[in-house]
Amino acid sequence: MKAPAFDYARATSVAHAIALLAEHGERAKVLSGGQSLMPAMNLRLLAPDLIVDIGALDELRGIKTQGDVLSIGALTRHVDLQHSGEVAAHAPLLKESITHVAHPAIRNRGTIGGSLAHADPASELPACAIALNATIVVRGPQGERRIPAEEFFLGIYETALSLEELLTSVEVPLPPPHSQHYFCEFARRHGDYAIVGLAAQAVVKNGRLTDLRPVFFGVGDKAEHVQVPALLNTEVTRETLSEALQGLEQALDPPEDQQASRAMRFHLAKVLLARCVAALLSSPDLAAGASA
Amino acid sequence: MTAPQAIALQVNGERVEAHVLPRINLADFLREHLKLTGTHVGCEHGVCGACTVRVNGEIVRSCLMLAVQANEAVVETIEGLSDSGEISDLQEAFRARNALQCGYCTPAMLITAQELLKVEAEPDRDQIREHLSGNYCRCTGYQAIVDAVEATAKARKNKAPRNRDAGRAP
Numbered sequence: 001m002k003a004p005a006f007d008y009a010r011a012t013s014v015a016h017a018i019a020l021l022a023e024h025g026e027r028a029k030v031l032s033g034g035q036s037l038m039p040a041m042n043l044r045l046l047a048p049d050l051i052v053d054i055g056a057l058d059e060l061r062g063i064k065t066q067g068d069v070l071s072i073g074a075l076t077r078h079v080d081l082q083h084s085g086e087v088a089a090h091a092p093l094l095k096e097s098i099t100h101v102a103h104p105a106i107r108n109r110g111t112i113g114g115s116l117a118h119a120d121p122a123s124e125l126p127a128c129a130i131a132l133n134a135t136i137v138v139r140g141p142q143g144e145r146r147i148p149a150e151e152f153f154l155g156i157y158e159t160a161l162s163l164e165e166l167l168t169s170v171e172v173p174l175p176p177p178h179s180q181h182y183f184c185e186f187a188r189r190h191g192d193y194a195i196v197g198l199a200a201q202a203v204v205k206n207g208r209l210t211d212l213r214p215v216f217f218g219v220g221d222k223a224e225h226v227q228v229p230a231l232l233n234t235e236v237t238r239e240t241l242s243e244a245l246q247g248l249e250q251a252l253d254p255p256e257d258q259q260a261s262r263a264m265r266f267h268l269a270k271v272l273l274a275r276c277v278a279a280l281l282s283s284p285d286l287a288a289g290a291s292a
Numbered sequence: 293m294t295a296p297q298a299i300a301l302q303v304n305g306e307r308v309e310a311h312v313l314p315r316i317n318l319a320d321f322l323r324e325h326l327k328l329t330g331t332h333v334g335c336e337h338g339v340c341g342a343c344t345v346r347v348n349g350e351i352v353r354s355c356l357m358l359a360v361q362a363n364e365a366v367v368e369t370i371e372g373l374s375d376s377g378e379i380s381d382l383q384e385a386f387r388a389r390n391a392l393q394c395g396y397c398t399p400a401m402l403i404t405a406q407e408l409l410k411v412e413a414e415p416d417r418d419q420i421r422e423h424l425s426g427n428y429c430r431c432t433g434y435q436a437i438v439d440a441v442e443a444t445a446k447a448r449k450n451k452a453p454r455n456r457d458a459g460r461a462p
Contacts, residue, residue, distance in 0.1 A: 001336060002315065002317065002320070002336065003315045003317070004315065005294055005313065005314075005315050006294070006314055006315060007294050007314065008294075008297060008314030008358075008360055010360075031358075031361075034356055034357060034358070034361070035338060035353075035356055038317070038337075038338070038355070038356040038357070038358075039337035039338050039356065042317075042336045042337050042355065042356075043337055051314065051358075053358075053360070053361065055361055079350075102338075102426065103341070103425055103426025103427075104351060104404070104407065104423055104426065105341065105344050105351045105352050105353050105404065105426055106338060106353065106356075106426065108350040108351060108352050109352050109353070109356065109357065189425070190422065190425050191425050191426060
């Protein structure tokens with residue numbers, strides 16, 4: 001199908017965009033790369049009265065290191081993240097995850113700000129933002145707010161953004177020494193939304209995890225950061241890992257849908273966490289028996 | 293503001309000025325307004341890849357881009373790539389290997405494959421499949437398409453040194 005009729009405004013500045021959003025409230029939708037909004041409009045799942053196109057706001061584009069954070073403008077496209085030397089150096093988790101986001105033609109248009117503001121529970125970038133302990137920077141009529149990624153995602157397509165606020169950038173803290181990451185997802189076909197996925201950021205010292213932030217996606221209303229204290233600062237054995245995997249049954253509440261049953265999602269989540277810990281500790285034995 | 297918007301862009305090397313409704317996507321603008329029907333419309337929500345065109349040198353889904361967003365952009369369609377001869381060897385390889393049957397996906401397949409061949413001189417079959425993964429073909433089973441792209445990559449690679457040799461000949 002084709003999108004229903006709407007009014008169109010090309011924002012000339014962030015302030016202009018915010019003024020339009022403040023004026024039109026629920027009637028308006030922000031158009032960034034359009035790779036989620038346009039399908040939703042073409043399928044008539046969304047029918048905004050006004051599209052506020054922020055595509056010309058160059059101030060929202062770009063990747064730079066500022067002090068101890070990597071600052072990524074909201075309009076930075078997936079392909080820019082994929083090929084950025086700074087992202088590769090400071091947030092390799094993001095670089096790796098991007099190869100799982102749809103396909104090249106989509107990655108040439110889709111933006112990080114759009115993906116985060118859209119908050120699809122099965123998409124990769126919200127999980128990465130939480131795993132990386134990123135801060136989401138938004139601007140509204142009252143000024144700027146800085147929201148930890150952990151508190152930004154509230155539910156299916158639901159975030160802490162108010163109607164008159166615009167997501168302007170994402171700040172990723174530069175990783176401490178000995179940082180490592182893990183990313184893997186199960187999907188029916190490459191580029192599809194994940195049935196279950198896992199993004200994790202960790203610190204590994206002398207064969208032990210001193211920090212681990214595993215964030216699952218595709219398993220609920222939003223990306224889920226799972227706490228695994230039993231795996232930290234200790235020598236992980238198959239027994240301790242097994243207990244941590246069992247803990248996922250309480251920590252996650254996966255849905256059943258046409259792609260997978262609840263039991264299958266629990267199983268895949270356990271497989272991913274086992275593989276993640278095994279990979280981070282370079283101990284393939286830990287993942288033995290965890291077959292998908 | 294639902295009124296038509298003025299846009300100016302370059303399509304296949306020609307300057308185009310038009311007034312379009314905001315809801316018109318780039319695929320429909322190319323097909324209906326400019327009668328460039330080589331760009332095909334399949335699913336209209338970014339899954340099938342049949343509407344792939346180049347915007348500012350990069351492949352995009354023209355069903356997921358509004359025509360008003362293409363203001364001041366440089367757009368290239370299969371008609372442009374075909375007429376310039378840029379992909380004539382790739383087209384010939386598709387023909388020779390039966391990499392098309394109904395032809396619906398073919399223009400977008402060619403544009404997508406060409407993007408890969410521009411950055412990767414000798415992609416392996418996995419890379420080819422990965423790059424074409426967003427383009428559906430319901431006829432061929434993809435094998436022949438991957439064959440054609442692989443063969444074109446090899447032929448282009450072999451062609452380059454021969455040309456240099458030819459230049460040295462008396």
